[in-house]
Amino acid sequence: MKIATYNVNSVNARLPVLVRWLADTQPDVACLQELKAAQEKFPFDAIREAGYHAIWHGQKAWNGVAILARGGEPVETGRGLAGDPDDLHSRYLEGTVGSVRVGCLYLPNGNPAPGPKFDYKLRWLERFTARAAELVASPNSVVLAGDYNVIPEELDVYNPAGWEADALFRPETRAAYRTLLAQGWTDALRHLNPGKQVFTFWDYTSGAWRRNAGLRIDHLLLNPAAAKRLTAAGVDRDVRGWEKTSDHAPTWVELQDG
Template sequence: MKIATYNVNGVNGRLDVLLRWLEEASPDVVCLQELKAPDPKFPVKAIEAAGYGAIWHGQKSWNGVAILAREREPTLTRKGLPGDPDDTHSRYIEAAIDGMVIGCLYLPNGTPYPGPKFEYKLAWFDRLTAYAAELLHLEVPVILAGDYNVMPTELDVYKPERWVDDALFRVEVRDAFRRLVEQGWTDALRQLHPGERIYTFWDYFRNAMPAFASITSCSARMSPKGFRIQGSTSMSADGEHTSDHAPTWIELSDGPTEEDQ
């Protein structure tokens, strides 16, 4: 099973790019971020015509997340991250697909640091960590995929000295990501490529690809039988009118986890 995450940076404005990628890559499950469209404007007919069922959580001009499943319908299990009833941002959606729980997230950017947006980012991260701890207790495979807006290490950023006080590279944010992973999650891409520079996002203004910002995380105990992470990659983000993020995916196959061996 190929599970992908892709910050499309405007699902309607880049619908042709998304549809072309879906046809070329044929992922089984796709987590989309930055839809930048309210619910009624989500292009569900075009998505369905491409062979995908979909659930989505939109917002006018900002944010927005969706989960697509090839040749089947994802079952909505949650819309919105728990922990703050006053938070109206569309940043989390969750579905059950083929016995797995897939959470799609778009963590706040937090720029500028310092300031209220950065504090909101840290608070949202705390809520995600608290909810992720609950998900670990499920007796089914769980995947949290999306745009974490984090550069976890210096390996994940081009010229790290330029980003010391950036909201994606601040030590508070990297510590928050580390605490999440240490709950018992696997940073799937880094499990297979621990020492490689793999960038999935670039900055329009700095004309650089600085960050490993889109990450797929899997629970360490994938299921009673277990799944094996067979492969993972990040596609180069070329092509006209493309997003400032590249799609990233993992491939899972039946097999024992390290715990089961």
Template sequence: MKIASFNINGIKARFEALSAWLDEFKPDVALLQEIKSVDEGFPREHFEDMGYRVETHGQKGFNGVAILSRLPLEDVTRGLPGDASDEQARWIEATVIGARAVRICGLYLPNGNPAPGPKYDYKLAWMARMEAHARSLLAQEMPLVLAGDYNVIPQDADAARPEVWREDALALPQSRAAFRRLLNLGFTDAIRARMPQPGLYSFWDYQAGAWEKNNGIRIDHLLLSPQAADLLIDCGIDKAVRAGEKPSDHVPVWIELDA
């Protein structure tokens, strides 16, 4: 079972790039972030024709997450529990039915800038809610994958120029500590577990020639519960996608599970 996460930075802008990636790499499940579309505006029929079931949790012009799956899905839920007043579309989850059932959560964690400030407070509160929900999901003792754009640079090794991120919400000590608390529940950072070498990034800004200089950061993560980590066969970052036509500023990250 190949599960990928891809912040597409707008379904309208990245329709062709997303379609080409799906056609070439053929993930069984693709978790998308920043679709920037209401549910009714997502080009569902096109991806259904490609063989995918489509589930969205959209929002006009901002945020938005989706699941595309070649495999059956059950118990699809939308929205991160813990704050009924939160209207931002940043969380979707479902159970994928393969040879084994795997619970998948697609997330678009708040950026948090400028920090300090209300946006950073929202980020940290959102991460606390995610930790609480992850605890409840772990208690079910089934393979669990939390995948998406975390907007967290876990360590200095995850940035080409860590010094320029010192005061950014993505790398502040509180952000990193919240990410570590999540890991300490028993999750495995799949990319780091299998690919410990430096220079692995999933995001390059459109400005200042960041892509050409490989001035990137790693903020797209796949965290695996112990049951999912036991099934891990392979993982990777589809870096070449960033060099395509009209690319997102993120690239897909993926895992393959024996499921």
């Protein structure tokens, strides 16, 4: 079973890229972030024509997450996170595909930091960590996939010294991510690429793609039941080089049948 995460950076603007990638790689599950589309503007017909069922949590102009499944309809098990009834951002969607529980997330960027946006990022991370604590010990496989907007280690950024003050790399952010992992989650891409520099995002500016000035901020975390099934993980790096593409590249794991 192949499960991917992809920040599409506007599902309608990047629809040709998304459909091409789905056709080329045929993931069983695709978690999308930053839809930038109201609920009624999600391109359901085009996604269905591409061979995928979908559930989605849209928001006009910003945010938005979706879970696509090739083998059948994803069964929604929750949207949004508990702990802040005033938070109306569309950043979390959860569902089951077969026997696998999938959480799709778009964690806040948090810049400028320090400041209110950074405070919101850390609060959101706390709420997400609380939900993750409820899922980690499940006897069934759980995958938490998305754009975490977290650079976990120095190895995950092309120039660590230049990012020390950024909300993605601040000590508070990295410590919160380590707290999440300590529950028993496996960062699949790092687990299978120890000591290797692997990026999932390249900014549109300053020739970042050409210079390979990237970041690793898209992660798939596996609970112990899923980690036992992990056989491969990677990044569809070439997609970042396509015309009118997202600044993220699809990132994926493969789980053996279980």
